[in-house]
Amino acid sequence: SRVLQGIGMGMMITLTTVIMATIVSPRERGKYNGYMAASMAVSTVAGPLIGGLIVDTVGWQWCFWVPIPFVIVVMFVVAGRLKVPTVHEGKAHIDFLGIALIGAAAASLLIWISSEGRDFALDAPVSIALILIFVVSTALFVFVESRAKEPLIPLYLFRNRTLVLSIVAFVAQGIAMFSIAVFLGQYFQYGRSYSPTASGLMTIPLMLTMMAASTIIGRRTTATGYWKRYVMGGLAAMVVGLLMFWPVTAHTNLVYIGVAMAILGGGMGAGNTLMVAVQNLVGLKVMGAATSTVMFFRTLAGAMGIQLLGRVYQTHVRDDIVGQLGAMPETSGAGELDFAALPDPVEAVVRESYGRELGMVFVVMAAFALAGLIAVSFVKGTSLRSSVDLGQVKQILEQEDDIVDGRSHTITDGVSLDNARTSGAVSPEESPENKDDDGESSAS
Incomplete structure (x- = not known):
């Protein structure tokens, strides 16, 4: 089920961006990219809110059933209304071998990151095997792509310094974008005893400023033709907003947390302009490859970031709990803490630890955002062209x-x-x- 969802969402995310690139010039695309980024921001942050409401009322299975009517409506609208000019004619050569190799490399890396130290030791045979699969698959992928007729990821794209630096920035952005909602949800639920629905409501400042910044900065990019100043400003705001979570505990004033989320959301919204800058560099023939390459690295970085930051969070929480109680409380069969079954004094200690250790996770995210800011500072901020190709x-x-x-x-x-x-x-x-x-x- 998740594989089918992943295939569908991977196609949707890339194709919507590429379709926009085939009918709107980069100069005008700034405005429309702002609208798309705003809708993505709303869906990304509203997902936990709506999902929490569904879980609290009708059950978690409905999280998967509720979207189906919306998808059906979109299918009919797209089939009847979307008219896209043909960009490339002729037979397409699908790089199946490249797909298999990069899938093996990404999967082995993610499994190793999420399981090493918990399910097996660093020097365990399964750990060594996963590392070897990643290294060999990556090397073979590079070899295959250098000879493929229509490579999945054209290697010549990496000769463009702007694209490489943009990928670094997208990696930093992906780690923050995918991780923030996850760890804020854990903070509000575990550290402050809020329900899933209330935890989603707490992230509204993040959603509103992200939506506003995406729309406003997108229109400013179209009006001026420039993008670099907005991307750098957005990444700088992300660094500031993330660092503001450093002193957060389970008792921090919610107004302060709301201000930090607002600054962070504004920075994330402004930083979304970077995709337009990347598409400004390439023609329509490789628009799909360039767009999907950048999005692949951002998505992979987001998945890796959640695993790495999750381990940082859980390790610090565990150490803090053990330091106060002498041992970890018993967990359920799924390995999760059952807060309802904990004695009140123990529950108070556990929640304090979840609230106090959040800051370390956001400091690590801030370091990645700073790396992205430095990368963008070396990119030449050319104006956006007004032609499609x-x-x-x-x-x-x-x-x-x-x-x-x-x-x-x-x-x-x-x-x-x-x-x-x-x-x-x-x-x-x-x-x-x-x-x-x-x-x-x-x-x-």
Whole structure:
């Protein structure tokens, strides 16, 4: 069941972004990306809220059944209304071997991270086997991709410094985005005794500011054509918001926590503009590969982040409880603490530990966000182009060199450079004489 959901969601997340890229230029895409990011922010944060309400009222199974009517409606709307121009004709060559190898590498790494030290020791045969599977699968994947006709992840993309630095930033963003809701939910439920529904309601400041920042910054990106200042500002706000959780305990004022969540949500919303910057670098032919590559690393980082941070959280909580009680309370058959069965003094100690140790997890997240901020600072902040495909811009800019040299006065399709700019093929911000987001003169 989860495999089928994963396949469907993987297709949806990538294709919605690629479809947007085929019909909207990067300059205009900033606005629409803001709308999409806002809806994603709402769904990401509202998921635990609605899920908690469902669990508290009708049972956890309904978390999987409730979305079905919405999906059916969307299927009919998309089938009847969505018209997308053909970008690539001909037979597609699916890189099945590459898919299998990268799946094996990712799965073995995640299993090792989540289980090492708990289910088996570092030097155990199963641990060594998982490490070997990861290393061999990764090496074979690189070899296969270098020879595949249509590789799953084109290796030449990694020759672009901006793309590589953007992936670093997306890794940091993914770790924070996927982990925050999980650990805030644990904090409110375990550390402060709130129900799943109330825990979801507590994250509303995070949801509102993320939605507002995504929409506002998206429109500002379209209006100005620049993105770097907003991404850096968003990542900086994330660092500040995450560090504000350092002193949090089980008794911290909820207003303070709400302010920290608001700052954090605003930073996450502003940072979503980075995807538009990545798509600004590539043409439509590799738009799907570039988009899915970035999203793969962000999703993988999010999954790894939850496992790693979960181990940090549980280890610190366990050490704190053992330090106060001398031993861990008995757990249920599933290995979870049954708070209702704990004596009141023991329950108080356990909840104190869950509240007090949250700060360490958010400090680790802040370190990753800071790494993303540093990576983006080395990216050249060029303005966003106003044409859908990169090839059109390259053609016009190359022809401009001919115009300057006096060799030609028209481009190949018979449109002059001035007319091309006027018609929107190239915006004034994309001209070589204009400045980029860093204030330096360059062509985007």
